[in-house]
Amino acid sequence: MAERKPGVIALFDVDGTLTLARKEISQEMLQFMQNLRKVVAVGVVGGSDLVKITEQLGQSVITDYDYVFSENGLVAYKDGKLIGNQSFKEFLGEEKLKEFINFTLHYVADLDIPVKRGTFIEFRSGMLNVSPIGRNCSREERDEFEQYDKIHGIRMKMVEVLRNKFAHLKLTYSIGGQISFDVFPQGWDKTYCLRYLENSFNEIHFFGDKTYKGGNDHEIFESEKTVGHTVTSPADTLKQCTELFFS
Numbered sequence: 686m687a688e689r690k691p692g693v694i695a696l697f698d699v700d701g702t703l704t705l706a707r708k709e710i711s712q713e714m715l716q717f718m719q720n721l722r723k724v725v726a727v728g729v730v731g732g733s734d735l736v737k738i739t740e741q742l743g744q745s746v747i748t749d750y751d752y753v754f755s756e757n758g759l760v761a762y763k764d765g766k767l768i769g770n771q772s773f774k775e776f777l778g779e780e781k782l783k784e785f786i787n788f789t790l791h792y793v794a795d796l797d798i799p800v801k802r803g804t805f806i807e808f809r810s811g812m813l814n815v816s817p818i819g820r821n822c823s824r825e826e827r828d829e830f831e832q833y834d835k836i837h838g839i840r841m842k843m844v845e846v847l848r849n850k851f852a853h854l855k856l857t858y859s860i861g862g863q864i865s866f867d868v869f870p871q872g873w874d875k876t877y878c879l880r881y882l883e884n885s886f887n888e889i890h891f892f893g894d895k896t897y898k899g900g901n902d903h904e905i906f907e908s909e910k911t912v913g914h915t916v917t918s919p920a921d922t923l924k925q926c927t928e929l930f931f932s
C-alpha cells in the first residue's frame with residue numbers, strides 16, 4: 686500500500702457498474718479492484734443491503750474494500766468494521782411506518798400484473814424496498830417483470846401515488862434496480878455516504894451507470910464533493926479506471 690496516492694478514493698456503484706444487474710462480480714473485475722487498491726483507496730456504495738452486496742461481490746466484501754456502503758451508506762463499513770447504521774424505523778416512528786406499509790400492501794394487492802410472488806416489502810435498516818412482483822421471484826420472472834415494467838410503468842405509477850399520498854413524510858423514492866424501488870427520507874440517497882469520506886479525501890471519484898436525473902446515482906454524481914464518471918457497463922468501468930488511475 687506504500688505507493689498509494691493520498692487523499693484520493695475511487696467509489697463505485699454496484700449494479701451496472703461493478704457487476705451486471707444483480708449478478709456476481711467477474712474474476713477480472715475482482716482482480717482489478719485489488720490492483721486499484723494498491724494505487725488509491727477504494728469504496729463501494731450500493732442501494733442494496735449487505736446481504737445482497739455480499740452475494741454479488743463476495744463473502745469477504747467488507748475487508749476487500751476500504752469502505753463498503755450498503756443501503757446508500759445508511760449502513761457503513763470501514764476496514765471491515767461497522768461505522769454507521771441509520772434506522773428508518775426510528776426516523777418515521779411506528780405509527781407512520783405502519784400507515785405507509787398498510788397502504789402499500791393494499792396497493793400491491795389491487796395491482797393486476799401477470800405474475801406475483803412473495804416479499805412485497807423488504808424491511809431494511811435505513812430504508813424500505815418495495816417490489817410489486819415480490820422479491821422472491823425467480824431470475825427469469827425478474828427479467829420478465831423488468832420488460833413488462835418498461836412498457837406499463839408499474840413502478841413509476843406506484844411511486845407517483847405514494848409520493849402524493851405521503852407527501853408530508855418527505856420521502857424519496859428511488860428506482861435503481863429491475864423489480865423494486867427504495868423508499869427513504871429525503872437526503873438519505875447515495876450522497877449520505879460522503880459524510881464518511883469528506884474529511885479524509887480531497888478527491889472522491891464516483892463511478893455509476895444511473896447518473897441521469899431520476900437514476901439512483903444522480904445525486905452523488907452531481908454532488909460538488911465528487912468527481913462524477915458515467916459508465917455504461919462493468920467493461921466500461923474497467924476501461925475508464927485504467928485510463929484514469931494507471932496511465
Ligand code: M1P
Pocket residue numbers: 699700707731732733734737814861862863864865866867901
Ligand atoms: O442496487 C440497485 C438496486 O438493487 C436491487 O434492486 P432490484 O432487486 O429491483 O433489481 C435492490 O436491492 C435495490 O434496493 C437497489 O437499489
